[in-house]
Amino acid sequence: MLFLRAKSKSKASPPLAYYGQYASGRVVSMEKESASIVYLRLRKQVGLPAGAPIRLRDVARVLAEPELEGKLLELELDRPEQRDGNLIVIDTLRVISAIQSKFPGLRIELLGEPHVLVEMIKAEKKPSLLLFALVWLLLFFGAALTIMNFHADVSMPEVQVRIVEMITGEKDEHPYLFQGAYSVGIGFGMIVFFNHLFKKKWNEEPTPLEVEMFLYQENLNQYVVAEELKKMHRADSSAKRN
Amino acid sequence: MSPLAAGLAIFLGLAGGVAIGSGVIALFIVLDMIPRLAQVTNSYDKVHWYEGAMIAGAVIGTVADFWDWKVAGPWLITGIVGLFNGVFVGMLAAALTEVLNVLPILAKRLHMQRYLFGFLLAMVFGKMAGSLFEWFIYRP
Numbered sequence: 001m002l003f004l005r006a007k008s009k010s011k012a013s014p015p016l017a018y019y020g021q022y023a024s025g026r027v028v029s030m031e032k033e034s035a036s037i038v039y040l041r042l043r044k045q046v047g048l049p050a051g052a053p054i055r056l057r058d059v060a061r062v063l064a065e066p067e068l069e070g071k072l073l074e075l076e077l078d079r080p081e082q083r084d085g086n087l088i089v090i091d092t093l094r095v096i097s098a099i100q101s102k103f104p105g106l107r108i109e110l111l112g113e114p115h116v117l118v119e120m121i122k123a124e125k126k127p128s129l130l131l132f133a134l135v136w137l138l139l140f141f142g143a144a145l146t147i148m149n150f151h152a153d154v155s156m157p158e159v160q161v162r163i164v165e166m167i168t169g170e171k172d173e174h175p176y177l178f179q180g181a182y183s184v185g186i187g188f189g190m191i192v193f194f195n196h197l198f199k200k201k202w203n204e205e206p207t208p209l210e211v212e213m214f215l216y217q218e219n220l221n222q223y224v225v226a227e228e229l230k231k232m233h234r235a236d237s238s239a240k241r242n
Numbered sequence: 243m244s245p246l247a248a249g250l251a252i253f254l255g256l257a258g259g260v261a262i263g264s265g266v267i268a269l270f271i272v273l274d275m276i277p278r279l280a281q282v283t284n285s286y287d288k289v290h291w292y293e294g295a296m297i298a299g300a301v302i303g304t305v306a307d308f309w310d311w312k313v314a315g316p317w318l319i320t321g322i323v324g325l326f327n328g329v330f331v332g333m334l335a336a337a338l339t340e341v342l343n344v345l346p347i348l349a350k351r352l353h354m355q356r357y358l359f360g361f362l363l364a365m366v367f368g369k370m371a372g373s374l375f376e377w378f379i380y381r382p
Binding site: 137140146164165180185217 | 367
């Protein structure tokens, strides 16, 4: 919705006056003369200790004239309160207005992300070992249960007897060697899949679990940003109506 | 068997075979097992061989099962085949776990990302223990 709004606005106004929230690289200018230019690249996601004010240096990389750059980096964007929750979205409009109120007449060039997700991290308390042990046991017995379910599901015993019969020519109702090797093989196969044994030795590619963790985090971030933008939009429009 | 019935039987057999065969391959493709193996062994150029191995295995397994093929091999071979079977099922299980996103969600929810490897081992040992228990204690 915000996106649409920004678009329609930009159509009506002359090209240089974009309030280009999504217009990475476009020029936001308040002055016609050649002002000093500030290049800004917002980060995607940052973690900050809870309670600290959010400064520009925390959320963006800045390129400007040296003496200006130092001042810009210390610019305070927001002082999150406890009630704001631990996830805060700061979009480019907010950054621009903060900069312009302190340093009017700067030309700001935006690169990179249209918004940054700030996670306020409370001092991490050490997760309890008891909880870890509980989860470990949960996974352990859960995995044991599911593999037995699987075996029952696919009639594994009958198939194993059949395979052993094919190999040795004799029917053995308890092919212990086969079954023992099979059981060890399950563990080995899982470790191969998750690549933990050979990570260092063979290549530097991430393991599927690492990729999966990353994608999960990305999806979470996307969702949070979308929700926060929706909230902002709602707050904006109700403020305008009143 | 009349020619008509024979033709029908051939058609039905082919239809069933195509459906099952493509289903099996689709499952392995979805679970990304071949790419994973190629990545671990650094042999992307040989993935066609791996496909061939799966197809050959599926066909030979079917034929051997239906026609009751047998060889009088040594007992030790069962251990080797069993190990291969186990590794394969282990990979299957791991791939399924991964598709279902169990570990990332669990670790994130409980703020225990640092123990991720421990959780992975829990599942690995759980599978092994469950399997050993079933074959050696539950059905001796």
